Each structure stands twice: as structure tokens, then as C-alpha cells.
Amino acid sequence: xxxxxxxxxxxxxxxxxxxxxxxxxxxxxxxxxxxxxxxxxxxxxxxxxxxxxxxxxxxxxxxxxxxxxxxxxxxxxxxxxxxxxxxxxxxxxxxxxxxxxxxxxxxxxxxxxxxxxxxxxxxxxxxxxxxxxxxxxxxxxxxxxxxxxxxxxxxxxxxxxxxxxxxxxxxxxxxxxxxxxxxxxxxxxxx
Amino acid sequence: xxxxxxxxxxxxxxxxxxxxxxxxxxxxxxxxxxxxxxxxxxxxxxxxxxxxxxxxxxxxxxxxxxxxxxxxxxxxxxxxxxxxxxxxxxxxxxxxxxxxxxxxxxxxxxxxxxxxxxxxxxxxxxxxxxxxxxxxxxxxxxxxxxxxxxxxxxxxxxxxxxxxxxxxxxxxxxxxxxxxxxxxxxxxxxxxxxxxxxxxxxxxxxxxxxxxxxxxxxxxxxxxxxxxxxxxxxxxxxxxxxxxxxxxxx
Numbered sequence: 001x002x003x004x005x006x007x008x009x010x011x012x013x014x015x016x017x018x019x020x021x022x023x024x025x026x027x028x029x030x031x032x033x034x035x036x037x038x039x040x041x042x043x044x045x046x047x048x049x050x051x052x053x054x055x056x057x058x059x060x061x062x063x064x065x066x067x068x069x070x071x072x073x074x075x076x077x078x079x080x081x082x083x084x085x086x087x088x089x090x091x092x093x094x095x096x097x098x099x100x101x102x103x104x105x106x107x108x109x110x111x112x113x114x115x116x117x118x119x120x121x122x123x124x125x126x127x128x129x130x131x132x133x134x135x136x137x138x139x140x141x142x143x144x145x146x147x148x149x150x151x152x153x154x155x156x157x158x159x160x161x162x163x164x165x166x167x168x169x170x171x172x173x174x175x176x177x178x179x180x181x182x183x184x185x186x187x188x189x190x191x
Numbered sequence: 192x193x194x195x196x197x198x199x200x201x202x203x204x205x206x207x208x209x210x211x212x213x214x215x216x217x218x219x220x221x222x223x224x225x226x227x228x229x230x231x232x233x234x235x236x237x238x239x240x241x242x243x244x245x246x247x248x249x250x251x252x253x254x255x256x257x258x259x260x261x262x263x264x265x266x267x268x269x270x271x272x273x274x275x276x277x278x279x280x281x282x283x284x285x286x287x288x289x290x291x292x293x294x295x296x297x298x299x300x301x302x303x304x305x306x307x308x309x310x311x312x313x314x315x316x317x318x319x320x321x322x323x324x325x326x327x328x329x330x331x332x333x334x335x336x337x338x339x340x341x342x343x344x345x346x347x348x349x350x351x352x353x354x355x356x357x358x359x360x361x362x363x364x365x366x367x368x369x370x371x372x373x374x375x376x377x378x379x380x381x382x383x384x385x386x387x388x389x390x391x392x393x394x395x396x397x398x399x400x401x402x403x404x405x406x407x408x409x410x411x412x413x414x415x416x417x418x419x420x421x422x423x424x425x426x427x428x429x430x431x432x433x434x435x436x437x438x439x440x441x
Contacts, residue, residue: 040260047256048247052240061253068259133243151205152240158207173198180201184236 035075038084039068045085045154046092052149053096055138063099067092089154089164093146100142136186144179147172195219195226204233206347210372217348234347319374320389329380329387337366337380337387341436343429354410356432359421364440367410367418377410379417382440391417 039046046067050060070091071078078087137145150161151172158176162169195216202208203216220227319333329337336351345352354367365381378392393411410418427435435441 036260043252043256043260044248044250047250047252048244051247052244061256064256065259068256072259129239130243130246133239137240137243148240152237153244158202158205173201176205177197177201180233180236183240184232187236187239 031078031080032072032075034080035071035078035084039071039088042085042088046088049089049092049149049154050096051134052137052153053092053142053145054099055134063092063096066095066099070095086160086164089150093164097142132187133183136183139186140179140182144175144182147175148179148183151176200226200229201233204230204237319370319376320392323385327389327392328385329389333368333370334387337368337382338440339436340368341429341432343432355418356427356435357418357422358424358427360423361421364435365418365421367414369410377414379414379421381421 043064047060047064050063050067051057054060054063067088071088074091078084137148140148146165147161150156150164151158156164158169158172162172165172199208199212200216203213208216216226216230220230318331319329321328321330328334332349333351336346336349336353340346340349340351340353342353342356350372351368351370354369356364356366359365359381363381363383365379366387367377367379369377374394376392376394378389380387380389382388391414393413
């Protein structure tokens with residue numbers, strides 16, 4: 001696969017949300033290579049998901065690293081007829097749950113980072129808004145943060161989120177409604 | 192129905208209602224300010240979340256992560272700063288996957304024959320496609336969506352969702368689109384002197400029906416093949432897409 005092709009398709013997939021699964025299935029037979037290629041094109045989205053779940057940049061990238069390592073180590077378990085990103089997202093979600101258990105849920109509230117706080121002009125307003133949203137996300141219980149991240153940020157349908165979280169669709173909708181209400185009240189008059 | 196409960200409203204905002212229910216809410220919104228405000232609030236929250244987290248997509252990937260994904264003999268290009276995906280991009284691959292399995296080269300031939308029939312049907316049946324000099328062009332609301340719509344800022348009221356925008360090998364700007372309302376269709380449109388030519392249109396689109404609708408942008412294999420055949424550089428990101436629109440798709 002040429003570098004141009006890789007970069008072009010990665011961009012297209014990142015934009016379109018279409019995974020390179022079938023294409024890769026046809027082109028390279030090595031499942032490790034297929035998983036690796038898929039992870040490359042998913043990496044930006046995976047980092048966004050991790051940021052929404054874990055909050056701080058360093059924690060989020062630690063989570064991404066764990067996910068990449070697990071996915072590569074288990075590449076042989078991935079069946080090419082299954083969507084790679086669902087498989088990877090399930091690994092991500094489980095890794096995050098493991099992380100929470102290891103840390104204990106209570107201490108999982110951080111002050112927003114200072115990243116880029118020195119930015120001048122209008123961009124600091126935007127940055128402040130982004131930090132407000134991130135901080136509001138961190139006040140949500142994990143169940144609620146997950147559905148917000150999967151549906152409102154990643155753009156999954158309710159049924160896809162339900163499948164990934166292994167709960168009924170009704171559970172997704174009720175968590176989503178409560179999480180929305182909580183976020184809206186946190187963000188106060190801005191919403 | 193006058194009473195719209197929170198779950199229904201939420202499903203409306205999240206694009207989970209079928210076309211009939213969504214149309215019912217559309218109508219109710221026109222004369223119910225309270226409802227309109229609730230919808231606006233929910234949309235606002237979604238866009239706040241997107242604005243807060245989408246910039247991650249454009250951040251350079253840290254070396255320690257990129258290094259994990261380099262293959263041993265020849266390092267792959269590090270995936271630095273991919274363009275932001277549009278809101279709503281994401282899953283639904285299982286279904287796309289099952290369609291892709293049919294795709295063999297001969298399907299493209301079959302598709303081009305089917306297109307002819309489809310064109311005739313369309314021409315007779317509605318005003319989304321016009322035929323000029325033996326070529327099909329977008330008309331009506333399809334033309335408007337191609338001319339004005341942005342994948343990066345989808346209009347939830349429009350039945351036509353714009354997918355990729357790119358400059359084709361011949362220099363024209365092309366865009367993919369999916370229309371899930373009846374008549375459901377997907378295709379590729381390329382901007383020329385006489386409007387948006389439609390080299391490929393396909394009816395292999397699952398219309399919006401049932402309780403849950405599939406997330407936005409699956410393309411039928413014949414349309415994907417047409418994209419692959421024309422795409423030489425890279426697809427436009429949100430900024431390029433808007434700039435191209437502002438420049439009249441030249």
C-alpha cells in the first residue's frame with residue numbers, strides 16, 4: 001500500500017467514518033497488518049474518544065496506548081468480517097473500565113488542564129468554552145460519560161452504542177437523557 | 192399528536208426517528224416555541240461537545256503512539272493531523288460490510304446499466320434529476336443540497352446528506368451524496384459548466400424506515416468505485432469544502 005494511498009484513504013475514512021476493513025481484508029492477508037492499518041486510520045478518533053472518557057490529555061493517551069497494545073496483541077482474534085472499529089472500541093471501553101477500577105472511581109475528577117491557557121485574542125474564549133465542556137463531562141458518572149462520548153461525539157446510533165455497551169437501547173436513551181440534562185445544567189446559561 | 196415526550200425529542204435531535212416521525216416533529220416545531228427552544232438547546236449541547244472534542248482529531252499524534260503502529264521493516268507514515276470527521280460520522284460498518292461483499296468488477300457494469308433505467312424512472316417520477324444531451328444532472332432540492340450543503344455543517348432539515356468532496360483527476364469538483372427519504376438514492380455529482388453532472392446514481396440505499404435509522408453516510412459500492420476511479424489527491428477537509436463552495440465550486 002503506497003504512502004499516498006494510505007494517507008488518502010485514512011483521511012477519507014476519518015471523514016466518512018467508513019472503516020478500511022473490507023478493503024484491507026482483500027488486500028493483505030496478514031491479520032496483524034490489517035489491524036495495524038486499521039488502527040492507524042482510527043487513531044485520531046480513538047484519541048478523541050479517550051479524551052472524552054478520560055479527560056486529561058496524558059490520561060487519555062495512556063488509555064490509547066493500552067488500547068493499541070491490546071489490539072495489536074490480540075490481532076489474531078479479530079475476524080476480518082467484523083468491523084474493526086467496533087472491536088477496537090470495545091477494547092477501549094473495557095480498558096477504560098479497568099482503569100477506573102484500578103484507580104477507584106472517586107478520585108476521577110480533575111481540574112481542567114492549563115493547556116494553551118496563554119492563547120491570546122478570541123481563541124481563549126473558545127478554549128475556555130472547550131474546557132468548560134470537558135470539565136462538565138468529568139462530573140458525569142462513567143455510564144453517562146460513555147453514552148455521551150459514543151452517541152454525541154463519536155456519532156454512533158443508539159443501537160450501535162447499546163451493542164457496544166451490552167445494554168438495551170432503552171438504557172442508552174435513558175442514560176443519554178439524564179446525562180444531557182446534567183451537562184446542560186452544568187453549562188448553565190451557555191446552553 | 193400534540194404531546195412530544197423527552198425521549199422522542201431526543202431521538203429527533205439525534206437523527207434516530209424515521210422520516211414520518213421526524214416530519215411530524217418538524218411540523219410541530221413550526222408553531223411551538225417551547226419545543227423549538229428544547230430542540231435548539233439539545234443541538235447546542237451537541238455542537239458544544241463536538242467543538243470541545245473534535246480538535247483532538249487535528250492534533251499531531253504523539254510519537255509514542257505512532258511508534259506502536261509502525262510496521263517492522265518499513266515504517267508507515269505517521270498519521271499526523273487527519274482532518275476532522277464530520278459530526279455523525281462513525282459506525283454502521285457491519286451493514287456496509289455486507290454490501291461490500293457483493294462488490295466484484297462486474298457489479299460496476301451491472302450498475303451502469305441499472306443507472307440508465309433509474310434515470311428514466313427518475314426523469315418521469317420526480318424533479319431531482321434532469322437529462323440534458325444524454326447526461327444526467329442534479330435538479331431541484333438535490334441541486335440545492337450539492338450547491339449549498341456542507342458535510343461539515345449538515346442541515347438536519349435536508350433529505351440529502353453530503354459525503355466526500357474532492358477535486359477529481361479531470362479538475363472538476365465532485366461530491367458524494369446520500370438521500371434517505373423517498374426516493375432513496377446515493378450518487379456522485381461532479382460540477383461542470385452546465386451544473387452538477389451525475390455520472391453515477393444508485394438506488395442501493397436503505398431508506399430511513401423503522402424506529403432506528405442507520406448513521407449517515409454509507410455509500411453503495413458502485414458509488415464508492417466511481418469515487419475511487421476519480422480521486423487522485425485527497426478529500427477536502429471542512430475548511431477546503433467551505434472555501435470551494437464560496438468559490439462557486441470552480
